[in-house]
Each structure stands twice: as C-alpha cells, then as structure tokens.
Amino acid sequence: MPDQAQILPGTLDLLILKAVSLGPLHGYGVLLRIGQISGQALLIEQGALYPALFRLVRQGLLKASWGTSENNRRAKFYELTVAGRKRLREETEGWNRLAAAIGSALSARPEEV
Amino acid sequence: MNLASYMRSLAAKLLHREQIAEEVDEELRAHIQLRADDLQRAGMARSEAERQARIEFGGQERFKEECQEALGGNFLEIALNDLRYAVRMLRKTPGFTMAAIFTLALAIGANAVVFSVMNSFLLHPFKLPHADRLYAVWRPDVRDAHESYPDYLDLRDRNRSFESLAAFNATEAGMNTGKEPFDAWIMEGSGNYFDALGVRPYLGRVFHASDEHGPDSAPYIVLSYGCWHGRFHDDPAVIGSTIQLNKHPFTIIGVTQPGFHGTLVFFNVDGFVPLVNHAAFGQDDPSARKDRWVFMALGRLKEGVTTAQATADLNAIGSYFEKTYPKEDGRMRFTVARPGLYGDYLGGPVTAFMTGLMLLSGLILLAACANLGSLFASRAADRSREVALRLALGSTRTRILRGLFTEAVLISLMGGAIGLLGSIVLLRALSAWQPMPRFPVQMPVNPDGYVYAVALLLSLVSGFLFGAVPVRQVLRTNPYEIVKLGGTRSGGRRLAARDLLLVVQIAICAVLVTASLVAVRGLARSLHNDFGFDPENRIVVDTDLTMAGYSSDQVPAMQKRIQDALAAIPGVESVGLGDGVPLGENQPDSNVFREDTANLISANAVADANRFDVSPEYLHAAGTNLLAGRGFTWHDDQHSPLVAIVNQEFARRMFGSEAKALGSFFKTQEGKRIQVVGIVETGKYNSLPEDPHTAMFLPILQRPSSSTWLIVHSDQDPQQLGAAIRSTLHNLDAALPVSIRTRFQVMDFAFFGPRMATISLGVLGLMGAMLSITGIFGMAAYSISKRLKELGIRVALGAKREEILQAALGRAFRLLMFGSVAGLLLGILASRVLALIVYQATPRDPLVLAGAVIAMLLLGLLATWIPAQRALHVDPVILLREE
Numbered sequence: 003m004p005d006q007a008q009i010l011p012g013t014l015d016l017l018i019l020k021a022v023s024l025g026p027l028h029g030y031g032v033l034l035r036i037g038q039i040s041g042q043a044l045l046i047e048q049g050a051l052y053p054a055l056f057r058l059v060r061q062g063l064l065k066a067s068w069g070t071s072e073n074n075r076r077a078k079f080y081e082l083t084v085a086g087r088k089r090l091r092e093e094t095e096g097w098n099r100l101a102a103a104i105g106s107a108l109s110a111r112p113e114e115v
Numbered sequence: 116m117n118l119a120s121y122m123r124s125l126a127a128k129l130l131h132r133e134q135i136a137e138e139v140d141e142e143l144r145a146h147i148q149l150r151a152d153d154l155q156r157a158g159m160a161r162s163e164a165e166r167q168a169r170i171e172f173g174g175q176e177r178f179k180e181e182c183q184e185a186l187g188g189n190f191l192e193i194a195l196n197d198l199r200y201a202v203r204m205l206r207k208t209p210g211f212t213m214a215a216i217f218t219l220a221l222a223i224g225a226n227a228v229v230f231s232v233m234n235s236f237l238l239h240p241f242k243l244p245h246a247d248r249l250y251a252v253w254r255p256d257v258r259d260a261h262e263s264y265p266d267y268l269d270l271r272d273r274n275r276s277f278e279s280l281a282a283f284n285a286t287e288a289g290m291n292t293g294k295e296p297f298d299a300w301i302m303e304g305s306g307n308y309f310d311a312l313g314v315r316p317y318l319g320r321v322f323h324a325s326d327e328h329g330p331d332s333a334p335y336i337v338l339s340y341g342c343w344h345g346r347f348h349d350d351p352a353v354i355g356s357t358i359q360l361n362k363h364p365f366t367i368i369g370v371t372q373p374g375f376h377g378t379l380v381f382f383n384v385d386g387f388v389p390l391v392n393h394a395a396f397g398q399d400d401p402s403a404r405k406d407r408w409v410f411m412a413l414g415r416l417k418e419g420v421t422t423a424q425a426t427a428d429l430n431a432i433g434s435y436f437e438k439t440y441p442k443e444d445g446r447m448r449f450t451v452a453r454p455g456l457y458g459d460y461l462g463g464p465v466t467a468f469m470t471g472l473m474l475l476s477g478l479i480l481l482a483a484c485a486n487l488g489s490l491f492a493s494r495a496a497d498r499s500r501e502v503a504l505r506l507a508l509g510s511t512r513t514r515i516l517r518g519l520f521t522e523a524v525l526i527s528l529m530g531g532a533i534g535l536l537g538s539i540v541l542l543r544a545l546s547a548w549q550p551m552p553r554f555p556v557q558m559p560v561n562p563d564g565y566v567y568a569v570a571l572l573l574s575l576v577s578g579f580l581f582g583a584v585p586v587r588q589v590l591r592t593n594p595y596e597i598v599k600l601g602g603t604r605s606g607g608r609r610l611a612a613r614d615l616l617l618v619v620q621i622a623i624c625a626v627l628v629t630a631s632l633v634a635v636r637g638l639a640r641s642l643h644n645d646f647g648f649d650p651e652n653r654i655v656v657d658t659d660l661t662m663a664g665y666s667s668d669q670v671p672a673m674q675k676r677i678q679d680a681l682a683a684i685p686g687v688e689s690v691g692l693g694d695g696v697p698l699g700e701n702q703p704d705s706n707v708f709r710e711d712t713a714n715l716i717s718a719n720a721v722a723d724a725n726r727f728d729v730s731p732e733y734l735h736a737a738g739t740n741l742l743a744g745r746g747f748t749w750h751d752d753q754h755s756p757l758v759a760i761v762n763q764e765f766a767r768r769m770f771g772s773e774a775k776a777l778g779s780f781f782k783t784q785e786g787k788r789i790q791v792v793g794i795v796e797t798g799k800y801n802s803l804p805e806d807p808h809t810a811m812f813l814p815i816l817q818r819p820s821s822s823t824w825l826i827v828h829s830d831q832d833p834q835q836l837g838a839a840i841r842s843t844l845h846n847l848d849a850a851l852p853v854s855i856r857t858r859f860q861v862m863d864f865a866f867f868g869p870r871m872a873t874i875s876l877g878v879l880g881l882m883g884a885m886l887s888i889t890g891i892f893g894m895a896a897y898s899i900s901k902r903l904k905e906l907g908i909r910v911a912l913g914a915k916r917e918e919i920l921q922a923a924l925g926r927a928f929r930l931l932m933f934g935s936v937a938g939l940l941l942g943i944l945a946s947r948v949l950a951l952i953v954y955q956a957t958p959r960d961p962l963v964l965a966g967a968v969i970a971m972l973l974l975g976l977l978a979t980w981i982p983a984q985r986a987l988h989v990d991p992v993i994l995l996r997e998e
Contacts, residue, residue: 029142030149048150048171049178052143056185073152077145078138 014046014054016097019082019090022064028077029055055080063089139182147172174508197521204522210981211494211896212526215487218889219530219577220537221882222483225476227538227562227570232545233469235380235560237462240455242374244313250422251413252280252429253452258460260452261407264390266436266444267305270412273432276425277414281311283378284410286396289662289852290385291359292346298662298852299342299385300555301360302377303393306333309371311414312378318343319354319369322389330401333389336365340373342385360388362664362850363395376559378413380455383555404443413454426450479882482620484577486889488584491523493897495585502592515589523582524575531574535567551700551864614926617890618934624883624974625938626945629967631876633946633958638866638873646862647762647798648697649738652830653858655696656681656840660821663851671819673848678730678825680847684839686831691736693729694820697800697810698865701822703727707769707811708782715786721769724761724809725800728818734760734795736826744777744793751814758814760793765809789813802865804951826858833857872949884974887934891978895927899982903989911991923986924979935971942967 021027021035033051036044058064063086069079082090147168154164169175184193205212241249251260252270262270262282271280282305290299305311306324314321317340326333336358338347347353357364365388376383390409393401399408416425429449436444452458456465495502502515542560549557660670674692682690695701706720727733731747734740744760751758759781761769766776773794780788789811797807829836837855844853899906906923914922943958950957958964 028145028149030146047173048146049143049173049175052139052146052178053181053185056139056182060185071145071149073149075145075148075152076141077149078142 013097014050015058016090016093017044017046018051018054018058019063019086019093022080023082023087023090026069026079026081028069028071028079030077031071032080058086062086136179136183139179143172143175143179193517194521197518198525200518201522201525204518205525208494211490214889214892215490215526216530216533218483218487218885219527219574220533221885222476222480222534223527223531223570223573223577224534224537224541225882226473226480226573227535227566228541229469229472229476230569231538231542231560231562231566232558233473234563234565236456236558237466237469239563239565240380240453241312241378245415248416248418249312249413249454250277250416250425250451251411251454251458253450253458254448255450256448258458260411260454260458262409262412263404263407263443264401264409265404266407266447267409267412269436270429270432271305271307273435274425274428276416276420276428277311278417279307279311280412280414281305281308282390282409282412283308284390284393284396284408285377285379285382285384287659287662288360288396289362289659289850290346291362291850291852293358296663296850296852297346298658298854299360300382301336301396302384302387303390303396304387305390308387308390309337313415314371314375316369317372318351319367321369321371321387327389327391329391331392331394333391334363334365335368335389336360337369337371337387338367339371339376339383339385339387341376341383343370346385359850361395361662363392365392365395376557378411378454379457381461381556381558383557383559385555404440411454411457416451422451475879479886480573480577481580482616482886483889484580485616486620486886486893487523487526487577487581488893489897490889490893491519491581492585492588493893493900495519495588496897497900499588499592502589506592512590512592516586519585519589520579520582524578527574527578527581531570531577535562535570538562538570550867554700614894614930617887617894618930618937620883620890621887621931621934621971622938622941624880624887625935625967625971626942627876627880627883628970629939629942629958629963630945630949631873631880632963632966632970633942633949633960634869634873634876636960636963637950637957638869641803641869644803645798646698647739647796647800648858650858650862651738652828653736653738654827654829654833654836654840654855655699655858655861656823656825656827656844656853656855657699658823658851658853660823660851663848665821667819667821670821671816674730674815674819674823677823677844677847678732680843681825681827681840684827684829684836684843686836687827687829689732689736689828691730691733691826691828692815693727693733693824693826694815694818694822695727696737696824696826696861697725697727697798698803698862699824700861700864702801706784707765707809708784709769710780710782710788712782715782715784721781722765722809724765724811726811726813728813728815728820730815733812733826736828738828739798740796742794742796743773744791746793747812747814749816752816755817757787757789757817758792759789760795760812761791762795762797762810764797764807765811766791766794768809799865803869876949884970887974888978891927891931891975892982894930895924895979895982896985898926899923899986906986906989907991910989916987919986919989920983924983927979927982928975931971931975935968935975938971939964939967 017036017040018032021032021039024035024039027035029051032055033046033048036046055064055066059066059080062083064080065083066078066080068076071077147165150168150171151161151164154167155161159167172178239246243249252262253260267280267282271282274280284303286301286303288299288301289296290301304322306322306327309315309321310323316337319337321337322333322335326335338353343349343353353367354369355367357366359365371387377387388395391401393399393408397408400406416422426449429451433447433449437446453462456462505515506512539562542562546557546559546561549555660673665673678690678692681687695703702725704723704725706715706717707722707724708715708720712719729747731749731751734746741760742763746760747758761776763773766773769781770776770779770791776791776794778790778792780790782788795812797810799805800808800810827836827840840855841853844851902923906919909919909922946958
C-alpha cells in the first residue's frame with residue numbers, strides 16, 4: 003500500500019461530491035471511487051463516511067435511493083442533485099484557487115521577493 | 116437549510132424514528148458485507164473477512180449516532196437520551212439529589228414568594244383594564260390625598276388629563292341584614308367610580324354618575340364579592356333587597372367581580388355606596404371647601420398623557436384654587452401618585468422593604484448556587500474516571516458537558532417546581548391571613564403568569580450557574596492520564612475564595628440563629644410581662660354606638676345599660692367601660708401642660724399623654740392598681756369639677772413626684788384645668804418595648820364618647836362567656852354590631868411587630884441553616900473525594916477513626932467553628948437592635964447561648980454526616996486495586 007495522506011478537514015464533502023458526480027454510488031462504492039481517483043493516496047475512515055453522506059443528503063446536495071449492487075446486495079445509492087452539482091463546481095473552483103495560491107507561495111524563490 | 120424543510124425532517128424523524136434507525140443500520144450492514152465480499156474475493160475466509168470488515172469500519176454505534184445527528188431533527192431524541200441518562204445518574208445518588216433539590220426548592224421558593232408579593236403589591240396591584248395608567252391626585256407637600264368635596268368636583272371638571280376622575284372615602288359602618296349585625300367596611304365612591312376604573316358587576320349592576328341627584332339621593336350598595344360570598348352565602352336573590360348601614364336603609368343593586376376589593380391594596384371592603392349618601396357615615400360637610408374628608412381622587416390618565424403633563428394640568432387648577440378660594444384652599448400643590456399604597460406614604464416603605472427582600476432572596480439563591488456548584492464539582496471529581504472512560508471511548512466533550520448540564524437543569528427545575536408549589540401554599544395562607552382582625556387588612560397575593568415565568572427563569576439560570584462550575588474540570592480532563600493514574604491530583608488548597616464564602620455563610624447563619632432564639636425568648640417572656648393591667652380572665656367587647664344610630668346625647672345612658680346588663684351575667688365579677696384600652700388598636704393621646712402655662716402650643720407641652728376616658732369600675736375590671744388617691748365615681752360627671760387619675764410617669768414628669776401630684780392641677784390642649792385625684796402604676800400603652808409613657812384616665816361621664824370598649828372580668832370559659840355577652844347585647848339592641856375578644860387577642864395588635872420580626876428571623880435562620888448545610892456538605896464531600904486515595908492509604912497504615920475524621924473533615928470543622936463563633940458574637944451585638952422591636956430581647960440568657968451553640972453543632976453534624984461515613988468506610992483494598 004502506498005503512503006496514505008490524512009485528508010484535510012472539510013475536504014471529505016468535496017471528495018464525496020466529486021466521486022458521486024461520476025455516477026450513482028453506494029456508500030462503499032464512494033469509498034472505493036475516492037481511493038481510485040486519488041490513486042489510493044487518500045485515507046478515509048470507513049465509518050466516518052456515513053455521517054458525511056447523511057449530512058449532504060440533509061443539505062439537499064445528494065439524493066439517495068435503495069437499489070441493488072453489482073453483486074446483488076441491497077444498498078443505498080447516492081447521486082448528485084442540481085444543487086449538489088452547483089456546489090461541486092463552486093467548491094472545486096475554490097479549491098483550485100486555494101491550491102494555486104499555496105502552490106505559488108511555496109514555490110517562491112529568494113530572487114522573486 | 117430553511118425552517119420548513121427542518122420542520123419536515125423533524126416531523127419525519129419523529130414519525131419514522133424506528134424506521135430511520137433501521138435504515139441506517141441496514142446501510143452500515145450493507146457496507147460491511149460489501150467490504151467483506153471484496154476481502155473474500157482477495158482470498159480471505161468469509162468469517163475472517165467479515166471480522167476484518169467490522170474492524171476497518173470502526174465504532175459502529177458512534178457512527179450510527181453521528182448519522183442520526185447528521186440527519187437533523189433528532190434534537191429531541193438527544194435531549195431525551197440525555198434526560199434518561201441524567202435521571203439514572205441522579206437516582207444513583209439519592210442523598211445528593213435530595214439535598215440539591217431541597218436547597219433549590221427553598222431558595223427558589225423564597226424568590227417566588229418575594230416576587231409574588233412584589234408583583235401583587237407593586238408591579239400589578241389591580242387587575243383592571245389599563246391599570247398602568249391609574250393614578251391618584253396627590254399632594255406632595257403634605258404627603259396626603261384628602262380633598263374636600265367641592266375641591267374634588269372642581270378637579271374632576273377642570274382637569275384635562277384624566278379620562279374620568281373618581282373619588283372615594285373609606286368608612287366603618289354597622290351593617291344590619293336582619294340577622295347578625297356586623298361591623299362592615301364601606302367604600303363610598305363618586306358616581307363615576309366604577310366607570311372610571313372600568314369595574315364591571317359580577318351580578319346586578321354598579322352605580323353610575325346618572326344615579327346621583329344631590330345629597331342622599333342614591334341609597335344603593337354594591338357588595339364586594341367576598342362579602343356576598345361570606346355574609347350572603349352566594350345568594351343571588353339578595354339583589355334588590357334592603358339592608359341597613361348605621362340604621363340607614365340601602366338597596367343592594369349588585370356584586371362586584373371577585374378580584375376587585377376596592378382601590379387600596381391591603382384594604383378589603385365589604386361594599387360600595389355612592390359618596391352622595393355620606394350623611395349616613397359621618398358629619399362632614401360636603402359643601403365646605405375646608406373639610407377635607409374625601410380620602411382620595413383617582414382616575415386613568417388619558418392615552419398619551421404623561422405624568423408630568425398631568426401634574427402641570429393639576430397645578431393649573433391649584434393656582435385657580437389659590438385665586439378663587441384664598442382663605443379655604445390657599446396654594447395647593449399637586450402631583451400624581453400610585454393609588455394602591457397611598458402614594459409614597461405606604462408605597463415608599465413597601466417598595467424599599469420589598470426591594471431589600473428581593474435582593475436578600477436573590478443573594479440566598481446565588482449562595483445556594485455557589486454551594487451546589489461545589490457539590491457538583493465534587494461529583495464531577497468523583498466521576499472523573501467515568502468521564503475519562505467515556506472520552507476514551509469516543510464520546511465528545513460537548514456530549515459529556517451536555518449531560519452534566521442536563522443533570523443540573525433537571526435538579527434546578529425539580530427544585531423550582533417544588534419551591535413554586537410550596538410558595539403557592541404559603542401565599543394562599545398569606546392571602547387568607549388577617550393580621551389585624553378589627554380591620555379588613557388582607558394581603559391578597561395570587562401568583563400569576565409573571566410569577567411562573569420568573570420561577571422558571573430563575574430555575575434555568577441557577578441550573579446553568581451551578582452546572583457551569585465543573586465545566587473547566589471536564590474540559591481539562593485528559594482521559595489518558597486519568598485512566599492510567601486515577602483521580603485528578605490538582606486543586607489542593609486553591610479553594611480559598613470558596614472557603615471564605617462558606618465562613619461568611621456560616622457566620623450569617625449563626626447570627627440569624629442567635630437572633631431568632633433571642634427573639635423567641637423575648638417574645639415568650641413578654642407574654643408574662645407587667646402590662647400595668649391584668650390580661651388574664653378578661654374579655655374585651657368593643658363597638659361604636661353610632662353604628663346603631665345613637666346620637667351623642669343618647670350614648671351615656673345606653674353605655675350604662677350595657678354595662679349593667681353585662682355585670683348581671685352570672686359569673687362576671689366586674690365590667691369596666693372606656694373609649695379605648697391600653698395596647699389596643701386606637702390610642703388617643705393629647706398634649707398636657709403645667710397649670711401655669713399660658714401658651715398652649717406643642718412646644719410648651721410637658722408630654723403627649725395617652726388618654727383614656729373610663730367609667731368608675733374600669734380600673735378594677737382591668738386589673739390596674741390604684742397606688743394612691745381615689746378612683747372615679749358616677750358623680751364625676753359634667754356637673755362636677757374635672758378630675759383625672761394619672762400614672763406614676765405622668766406624676767413624676769408633670770409634678771416632680773407622686774406625692775406632689777395628688778390634688779394638683781394640670782391643663783389639657785383645650786385649656787381645661789384638671790385636678791389629679793389618683794395615681795396608678797405605669798403600664799404599657801402603645802407597644803411592648805416602649806419606654807415608660809405618660810398616661811391619664813379621665814371620667815367618661817365628663818367626656819362622653821360613642822366609641823365603647825368594655826372589659827369584662829370573669830374566670831369563666833371565654834367561649835361561653837362570649838356567647839352570653841353576645842346574646843345579652845342582642846337583647847339590648849339587635850342592630851348593634853359588636854366584636855368580642857379576649858384581652859390577649861386585643862393585644863395581638865401590639866404583638867404584631869415582635870411576632871413578625873420573630874417569624875422573619877426564623878425563616879431567614881432556616882434559609883441560613885440550609886445554605887450552611889449544603890455549603891459544608893459540598894465542601895466536605897469535595898475534599899474527601901479529592902483525598903480518597905490518601906485516606907485509603909492512611910486506613911491501610913492503621914490510622915484510627917479519629918485520625919481519619921481529623922484528616923478528612925478537619926478543615927470543614929475549622930471553618931464551621933470559625934464561622935459560628937464570629938456569628939455568635941455578631942448575633943449578640945445584633946440583639947441590641949432587636950430589643951427595639953421585641954420587648955425584653957436579651958442575649959445574656961444561658962438558654963439562648965446554649966441553644967445557638969447546640970443548633971450550630973447539630974447543623975455541622977448534619978452536614979458532615981454523609982461525608983464522614985464515606986471517609987470512615989474507605990476500603991483501602993478496593994480503593995488501591997481500582998487505582
């Protein structure tokens with residue numbers, strides 16, 4: 003297993019929104035998807051995922067419905083709502099801005115000052 | 116999230132609680148299964164895979180709870196959970212819980228009582244529409260509200276500030292309903308009285324301005340609800356019937372609403388009659404501008420009129436009076452004042468007194484909260500392991516604090532509820548209480564919404580106050596340290612401020628205990644005092660002959676008939692007559708002057724002597740000893756020289772000695788020369804603690820008075836004798852209302868102050884004791900939980916019981932000793948002040964000192980009993996193993 007980074011506080015919601023935006027997923031699927039798209043670099047405590055999912059549903063960013071998984075287990079599937087998609091776009095932009103700012107700050111060299 | 120969707124989710128939560136819990140459950144289960152499937156595919160055995168999946172998932176219960184929380188709308192559920200937990204924790208320590216609830220019940224109860232009284236007397240005295248705009252016309256320079264009738268009419272018609280200015284006068288009258296006549300208190304109201312106040316009838320009708328057509332034109336009476344209920348037994352048929360007031364016929368036209376008993380807070384009247392019929396009640400002249408007999412003018416200010424505007428408006432009328440009636444009125448200054456407590460006359464002292472009481476009870480509640488806070492801190496210290504364990508298992512600090520606060524608020528709410536119930540019972544008794552049976556004085560205090568709201572608020576605030584004390588302790592808790600080492604070791608001697616608070620509480624408690632013991636002993640002693648008359652085996656009958664319509668020239672003959680008739684009752688030894696009695700309700704007095712004084716002004720008076728006009732038999736019947744000279748005879752009448760019997764104090768002050776007094780003359784305010792013919796012992800006349808007071812007895816035939824007080828000396832049972840007296844008087848005149856009491860009951864008036872002082876000191880002493888007990892208990896319990904381990908080691912090393920107690924409770928006892936001694940000394944000093952109210956209150960009384968010491972010891976024992984038991988039963992084995 004590669005080194006895994008603890009995710010920054012507050013970024014879990016963003017990751018969940020992103021994972022679900024790629025197609026409806028059940029909870030375990032969200033976990034796998036995040037692992038997959040982050041190249042197994044981000045560690046998420048499995049149980050901690052669910053309070054976050056429930057919170058997003060309550061905020062109206064996700065909607066949930068019961069369905070059947072690929073290996074025939076009954077599971078609850080989550081997909082983005084319109085509000086969720088909008089939020090994902092905003093949060094992504096915000097994140098990118100932050101990341102760019104921090105990146106440029108960290109790459110500053112003495113002669114640039 | 117907006118409110119609507121929150122409410123929806125809340126409703127859904129409440130409706131489908133079970134279903135949602137199951138859904139969460141199922142979803143988490145599905146997750147674990149899916150993960151196990153993957154692990155199985157990777158080559159694990161199914162059972163091993165499921166186990167691994169569960170471990171990876173983490174604390175299922177915790178996440179389930181967090182999911183519920185994330186779903187929202189489970190506030191109620193969390194609160195319920197907290198509540199269940201709090202109840203369980205409190206039931207585990209019943210002693211603590213009871214002590215805490217009891218303390219708060221007393222403290223909050225005291226606040227509720229004081230606030231209720233304040234609410235009924237000061238904040239919302241009248242349940243009338245727009246009562247906040249109700250004002251009386253007040254004359255600040257004379258601190259009086261009396262007006263003459265013509266002045267009232269001018270004020271009523273010329274003012275532009277009041278919606279309608281009414282007036283009333285309070286008077287006593289004999290009411291004869293055909294059965295038992297009684298002494299009624301009547302409010303004479305102007306025609307617009309009810310309409311100006313907005314009082315509606317409960318039955319029949321009230322009178323209006325249109326009923327008045329000049330003097331004696333409206334012989335109507337509106338009964339108060341209390342009188343209708345008590346005297347007419349709720350009979351609606353009395354409307355339209357006629358009764359007699361002072362032998363004048365009045366027709367009952369209605370009954371007022373139950374809550375309305377007139378416009379004076381403490382004064383409950385029996386009925387209301389129009390002011391124009393005043394001739395039935397007094398000789399005042401309604402057309403004389405100088406005769407200020409109308410008690411008060413009052414009304415509701417017009418909407419938007421300020422008190423300053425009203426005052427200016429009234430003073431304009433004052434200038435008009437000065438211009439138009441310079442002789443009768445002169446300059447009249449007006450302002451407006453609250454009518455209920457007679458402006459600032461009663462309102463000032465009552466407000467000051469109630470504010471003081473409110474502050475005091477607030478302080479009691481604060482001190483109770485401080486004590487409960489330290490109790491809670493000791494509990495939190497005891498439970499530090501539990502708290503640490505819960506923290507280690509993933510509970511959040513918020514959750515634990517919420518639990519603690521739930522416990523605190525639960526206790527304070529229960530305490531508040533019990534305190535409120537207790538205060539309602541107490542206030543019922545207060546409302547029914549008639550401190551002065553001869554007067555319709557009552558203190559109707561009915562707790563209303565304001566009181567409930569304040570009690571709830573106080574409960575919640577105090578719960579949060581003392582609940583907040585252990586917060587820092589919990590926040591600082593480091594689960595790792597505590598589980599490993601056991602017990603917090605910090606703290607130690609850092610409680611100095613709390614110690615000081617405790618000593619102050621104990622000292623105050625000791626002061627109050629000492630003072631109330633002194634008061635009780637003084638009161639008990641003063642009952643067997645030398646009053647200057649003998650109260651044993653004496654019945655007092657009092658009445659006023661004008662209430663049965665006797666004119667002043669008929670009075671002496673009727674009084675003689677009454678006296679003879681009572682003396683003829685078998686078993687009666689003697690009957691004496693006077694226009695008043697010492698230590699009774701009314702104490703007439705007048706200035707007396709030396710014989711050679713020409714200018715009879717107050718400054719030249721030798722004394723303001725109590726004056727009793729009495730019959731020849733009075734001294735003997737009252738049991739007052741004649742020391743020298745002669746008593747009166749029936750020949751001391753208007754045709755013979757004026758004579759007097761004076762007391763020793765009078766003789767000494769007026770003439771220098773008793774010997775010089777006999778046969779000498781003095782002058783009264785009216786300039787009459789009176790010769791002293793006898794000397795009696797000096798007694799008590801106005802109050803028990805008074806200094807020797809001058810008093811004189813004059814022959815009643817030389818100054819007839821319709822006020823009739825008879826002292827009947829007989830060793831028969833007062834009950835039977837009272838009945839015999841009543842029937843005898845009924846035979847003489849069926850329309851004469853009389854009051855029959857024992858001599859001791861008459862003195863209730865004089866004992867009122869000392870009794871009230873003793874009772875309030877007792878109540879305060881109880882509060883003080885309660886505070887000290889919880890304070891010491893909390894302090895002792897806290898120090899023992901902190902040092903449990905040390906005590907265990909001492910026990911293990913073979914310490915004796917005394918040594919353990921010394922180690923565990925030494926500090927508490929030192930504080931107790933210190934506070935008690937300080938309090939006792941202060942209490943002895945304070946008793947000097949007390950002696951001004953309670954006669955013969957002295958702390959130099961072995962019983963008082965012993966009582967105070969024993970009380971404080973008992974209190975200390977009570978407070979430290981439970982902690983001491985705990986310290987003595989420390990089991991070193993269990994303790995050392997646990998830690």
